[in-house]
Amino acid sequence: MSEMRERITRRIARELEDGDVVNLGIGMPTMGADFIPDDIRVIFQSENGFVGMGPRPPKGEEDPDLVNAGSEPVTIKTGGAFFDSTTSFAIIRGGHLDATVLGALQVDEQGNLANWKIPGKLVPGMGGAMDLTVGARQVIVATSHTTKKDQPKILPECTLPLTAKGEVDLIVTELAVFRVTGQGLLLEEIAEDTTVKEVREKTAAGFSIAPELTTFA
Amino acid sequence: MSEMRERITRRIARELEDGDVVNLGIGMPTMGADFIPDDIRVIFQSENGFVGMGPRPPKGEEDPDLVNAGSEPVTIKTGGAFFDSTTSFAIIRGGHLDATVLGALQVDEQGNLANWKIPGKLVPGMGGAMDLTVGARQVIVATSHTTKKDQPKILPECTLPLTAKGEVDLIVTELAVFRVTGQGLLLEEIAEDTTVKEVREKTAAGFSIAPELTTFA
Amino acid sequence: MVKIVDKEQIKQLFAEGQRLMIGGFIECGAPHRLIDLLLESGVGNLTLIGNDTGFDDQKSGQLVVEKRLSRVIVSHIGTNKETGRQMNRGDLEVELIPQGTLVEQIRAGGAGLGGVLTPTGIGTPVAEESRTIEVDGREYLLAKPLRADLALVKAWKADRDGNLLFRYAARNFNPVMAMAGDKVVVEAEEIVPAGEIDPNQVMTPGIFVDYILQNGGEGASV
Amino acid sequence: MVKIVDKEQIKQLFAEGQRLMIGGFIECGAPHRLIDLLLESGVGNLTLIGNDTGFDDQKSGQLVVEKRLSRVIVSHIGTNKETGRQMNRGDLEVELIPQGTLVEQIRAGGAGLGGVLTPTGIGTPVAEESRTIEVDGREYLLAKPLRADLALVKAWKADRDGNLLFRYAARNFNPVMAMAGDKVVVEAEEIVPAGEIDPNQVMTPGIFVDYILQNGGEGASV
Numbered sequence: 001m002s003e004m005r006e007r008i009t010r011r012i013a014r015e016l017e018d019g020d021v022v023n024l025g026i027g028m029p030t031m032g033a034d035f036i037p038d039d040i041r042v043i044f045q046s047e048n049g050f051v052g053m054g055p056r057p058p059k060g061e062e063d064p065d066l067v068n069a070g071s072e073p074v075t076i077k078t079g080g081a082f083f084d085s086t087t088s089f090a091i092i093r094g095g096h097l098d099a100t101v102l103g104a105l106q107v108d109e110q111g112n113l114a115n116w117k118i119p120g121k122l123v124p125g126m127g128g129a130m131d132l133t134v135g136a137r138q139v140i141v142a143t144s145h146t147t148k149k150d151q152p153k154i155l156p157e158c159t160l161p162l163t164a165k166g167e168v169d170l171i172v173t174e175l176a177v178f179r180v181t182g183q184g185l186l187l188e189e190i191a192e193d194t195t196v197k198e199v200r201e202k203t204a205a206g207f208s209i210a211p212e213l214t215t216f217a
Numbered sequence: 218m219s220e221m222r223e224r225i226t227r228r229i230a231r232e233l234e235d236g237d238v239v240n241l242g243i244g245m246p247t248m249g250a251d252f253i254p255d256d257i258r259v260i261f262q263s264e265n266g267f268v269g270m271g272p273r274p275p276k277g278e279e280d281p282d283l284v285n286a287g288s289e290p291v292t293i294k295t296g297g298a299f300f301d302s303t304t305s306f307a308i309i310r311g312g313h314l315d316a317t318v319l320g321a322l323q324v325d326e327q328g329n330l331a332n333w334k335i336p337g338k339l340v341p342g343m344g345g346a347m348d349l350t351v352g353a354r355q356v357i358v359a360t361s362h363t364t365k366k367d368q369p370k371i372l373p374e375c376t377l378p379l380t381a382k383g384e385v386d387l388i389v390t391e392l393a394v395f396r397v398t399g400q401g402l403l404l405e406e407i408a409e410d411t412t413v414k415e416v417r418e419k420t421a422a423g424f425s426i427a428p429e430l431t432t433f434a
Numbered sequence: 435m436v437k438i439v440d441k442e443q444i445k446q447l448f449a450e451g452q453r454l455m456i457g458g459f460i461e462c463g464a465p466h467r468l469i470d471l472l473l474e475s476g477v478g479n480l481t482l483i484g485n486d487t488g489f490d491d492q493k494s495g496q497l498v499v500e501k502r503l504s505r506v507i508v509s510h511i512g513t514n515k516e517t518g519r520q521m522n523r524g525d526l527e528v529e530l531i532p533q534g535t536l537v538e539q540i541r542a543g544g545a546g547l548g549g550v551l552t553p554t555g556i557g558t559p560v561a562e563e564s565r566t567i568e569v570d571g572r573e574y575l576l577a578k579p580l581r582a583d584l585a586l587v588k589a590w591k592a593d594r595d596g597n598l599l600f601r602y603a604a605r606n607f608n609p610v611m612a613m614a615g616d617k618v619v620v621e622a623e624e625i626v627p628a629g630e631i632d633p634n635q636v637m638t639p640g641i642f643v644d645y646i647l648q649n650g651g652e653g654a655s656v
Numbered sequence: 657m658v659k660i661v662d663k664e665q666i667k668q669l670f671a672e673g674q675r676l677m678i679g680g681f682i683e684c685g686a687p688h689r690l691i692d693l694l695l696e697s698g699v700g701n702l703t704l705i706g707n708d709t710g711f712d713d714q715k716s717g718q719l720v721v722e723k724r725l726s727r728v729i730v731s732h733i734g735t736n737k738e739t740g741r742q743m744n745r746g747d748l749e750v751e752l753i754p755q756g757t758l759v760e761q762i763r764a765g766g767a768g769l770g771g772v773l774t775p776t777g778i779g780t781p782v783a784e785e786s787r788t789i790e791v792d793g794r795e796y797l798l799a800k801p802l803r804a805d806l807a808l809v810k811a812w813k814a815d816r817d818g819n820l821l822f823r824y825a826a827r828n829f830n831p832v833m834a835m836a837g838d839k840v841v842v843e844a845e846e847i848v849p850a851g852e853i854d855p856n857q858v859m860t861p862g863i864f865v866d867y868i869l870q871n872g873g874e875g876a877s878v
Contacts, residue, residue, distance in 0.1 A: 021641045049825050079594075085828050086760070096641060127731050282602040283603055300858075301609045307766060343509060343530060347560065351554045379559070381557065382556065547796075552770065
């Protein structure tokens with residue numbers, strides 16, 4: 001895992017509370033679970049059909065029937081349960097997830113998310129992302145602050161086809177943590193090695209700054 | 218079981234074919250299964266949640282968790298399966314039942330059935346009857362030919378609130394077997410101890426008579 | 435997170451005027467101990483969502499007999515004569531729904547759906563109380579989602595994480611109601627240690643469950 | 657009534673232009689032996705309903721690679737590059753559906769519903785291809801039922817009556833597809849004697865199943 005992804009993952013882990021049921025979108029490594037403090041128990045859901053997802057098994061102990069939605073080998077923890085896809089999406093869409101963490105191509109001031117299609121270029125499909133974004137109580141976007149070509153991903157308004165409208169609650173990048181509010185984005189935290197100025201330069205969306213702005217590492 | 222019910226049940230059993238999945242409505246005794254010939258296998262579904270329903274167990278071996286939809290103790294046969302009410306009605310409404318057998322307050326020339334409500338008098342509710350009537354491939358009505366007060370139950374048009382519209386395929390009474398066709402009722406069989414004249418007197422609906430009218434006992 | 439609680443803690447969950455889902459099919463698979471606590475709690479003016487109103491001489495039926503209900507949303511009331519009497523007197527509002535529609539409404543409530551379209555009830559009085567929606571030339575009735583403040587569920591076995599197994603025909607409405615209550619309260623015949631229920635065979639995942647009534651005496655460690 | 661049949665009998669079930677549901681989630685729980693027989697049968701111009709189009713270097717993906725499909729109705733094609741290439745060339749029609757909507761459409765097809773209303777996709781391009789229905793002031797998209805000529809299902813264990821168990825995450829779309837095929841064809845890792853699967857633990861009742869591929873050699877008695 002790159003340093004950037006590790007930082008984002010570590011910061012997001014702090015959002016999760018004891019007893020939470022959480023779906024980590026594909027691309028969000030299952031290793032995210034490693035950053036959960038020992039004194040709280042977070043239950044991970046995998047949309048291909050189980051809760052209680054545990055870490056990757058030791059080499060040689062992988063089971064082809066026990067993989068996450070990104071086809072990576074995982075394990076099942078005590079207390080976990082398997083189910084079919086109808087139940088999996090009843091959980092997702094029915095408000096039974098406390099949080100989901102998803103990647104973004106673009107995210108905007110209104111909490112809109114685009115992460116499934118670049119017309120004419122990349123069309124992987126939405127998989128479970130639209131249901132996760134609509135259904136989870138808290139939608140956390142985990143994304144690099146800019147594209148590989150240094151273009152902003154946090155925009156006044158998404159230009160790519162949307163995954164969901166107005167559903168994002170929190171945006172976490174390697175530079176900043178934004179909360180989506182009725183009045184637009186609120187910068188709540190910046191990374192310890194950046195400045196508000198740098199964040200402003202790399203963010204196309206407007207945002208206000210929380211009075212008690214803090215830093216994260 | 219009265220002689221009349223036994224005769225109706227025996228006649229209906231002849232409609233069932235090897236491999237059929239059948240729901241016998243409440244009021245249709247599970248004993249109906251006793252009239253199925255030994256050389257065919259009919260699978261009985263119970264809408265409270267299983268297939269493979271077997272006969273009443275010997276006295277003393279009743280299990281309170283194993284009852285039919287009429288609360289009578291039953292058994293489960295080898296090859297049977299339990300499920301919840303969503304699956305039970307997916308089976309019923311989804312066309313997975315080859316036949317259902319239901320009682321009637323009234324049934325008419327258009328295949329309409331009324332069996333759940335006498336306004337101001339008797340309102341037990343429809344239970345699963347509306348789903349069964351809409352969903353089963355073949356809907357067989359099992360009924361006494363007339364009411365206890367000798368009034369016809371087979372009418373030109375039902376006057377009681379309907380259970381389902383145009384879904385009945387076959388009507389079996391102690392006197393006659395009618396098939397519901399696009400051209401109204403067709404009398405296919407009469408009981409060996411009656412006449413077409415008697416059937417006509419006791420039937421308010423019009424009907425035509427099959428060229429090859431046969432008798433049943 | 436699932437909590438295993440005692441009778442008094444269960445009683446504190448009940449409140450006047452609540453909307454309750456109660457599992458079971460004419461008493462089979464109904465949570466009789468939870469219903470006892472509900473009766474003891476003294477609350478009334480309740481709305482019941484369930485398959486039926488039980489037998490008037492058995493446990494579920496006592497909610498009607500003891501006049502705790504002001505409204506019932508069920509598929510059948512024929513096994514409890516008191517329900518019909520209170521309905522005819524105008525003391526109890528009875529909404530009758532086809533069983534397969536009722537279970538889909540509860541499922542829709544639990545699964546985050548805005549409703550389902552069913553052919554059941556077309557051409558009957560049920561259609562007069564529903565919205566009709568035509569899809570590809572065929573008419574269906576809109577069955578809207580149902581949820582409850584509390585769902586009372588009877589399980590055969592529950593583990594400490596809330597994973598449930600049901601037994602035989604006692605399963606019926608219990609699993610679907612466990613998805614559709616704001617809080618889900620379980621009574622189990624047996625509470626087993628974590629890990630004792632095979633994760634591949636769990637019927638209701640523990641994430642749906644909020645409270646499990648402890649077995650044994652008040653102070654018993656379960 | 658369930659029939660246990662050999663490979664040749666399975667192949668005779670396939671026909672040009674069929675609409676197929678195939679279980680699995682990116683190869684996990686996909687019926688690889690049945691897909692092999694489908695490929696061997698030589699039929700093409702098929703419509704695939706499934707979660708995805710597999711990996712291009714694994715079994716499910718070969719249906720695309722070998723150009724047997726003219727249309728796919730799936731939630732995701734990112735794991736099979738050939739799918740995107742054929743789509744861009746106009747050789748393959750791709751209908752992308754949110755996974756939770758897709759599974760409800762299949763369930764609706766199997767459960768006799770005219771559709772379900774889902775909030776998923778509102779405000780996105782998905783909404784442009786669906787009918788919007790407002791219920792109690794909130795907008796939903798109508799997800800219409802899907803059925804198939806054949807559903808190809810992978811089970812862990814099957815008994816002689818067609819009762820099925822699935823294993824771990826290999827369950828996924830298999831049980832719901834077993835409800836929505838005009839004919840349902842099962843490949844099982846193990847075929848066990850009648851009665852060996854506890855009726856309380858059956859995941860798919862045998863009444864949904866039409867054919868089970870026999871295990872072992874052509875002439876083996878299973």
